[in-house]
Amino acid sequence: MKNFNWGHGMVIALLAFIIFILSMLFLFPNGQKNSEMVTENYYEEELKYQDVIDAKGRADQLQEKPVYSQDKNGIKITFPKEYDNSNATVKFVLNRTDDQNLDIHKSVQLDMNKSFLIPAQVLTPGNYTLRLSWTKDKKDYRLDYDVIWK
Template sequence: MNWGHGIVLAIVGFVAIIMTMVVISVRMTGIELVTDDYYAQEIDYQNQIDRETFANQLDRQVIEFDGQSKTLLFDLPKGTEANLELFRPSDETLDQQIDFQVETDTRTSVSVAELKRGYWRVQLRWQENGVELYEEKKISI
């Protein structure tokens, strides 16, 4: 075999490997963006930073997780309307969204015992004194 045949075989082999990788990549399923409206959230990112900054300036921890009872505790003022998102990065079909209103002066609790074991992000949005706030906590159940 001469050099010409060797070079042709190397190029054909390289093209075959690249084409195989392309076909495998195209057929893959289960790869999703973190959110469906990724670009809209990217545009609103500075507002998100402001909400987090205001929440960090509070003199209390708003979200607490009790691992023993598998309960989320929220320290919010009475009358607050809040939106809670339970976000599972590995499987979007498990994500949950809960809207609730604080009706007592004590801490509001939400049970997460029915959630699948693993890593979760708890994302809370609420309004306090006319300012939108956001806090996130990472938990493992």
């Protein structure tokens, strides 16, 4: 039997390192999931982000804010009862956190109860970010909610 020397130690260390790296690639493939950007126009939206910050600030100052609820029919967003929607436009974006193909973008009209419904048929179970934005009297407002649809 040959004596163990530093050359053998180097070869064993190198082989152990290679086995470690390969095991990381094959045992933990989570890094290969959909790694998509949240939006296609990232840089253009970044330049407009101060408007988003201002809209969120205005929405945070509201006494009563729109709220969302879930049931078997879908996700219902309800505005406060005293909200006058005669000169308002309401938009929502429902971003799926793991697959942008499941995103939903819509402009909606509020019904007589000052609410609207995102039907369950267009939703798939998972995590969403609901971005609710509306313009009232030429002022923008925006609220973001984390939603888990089951």
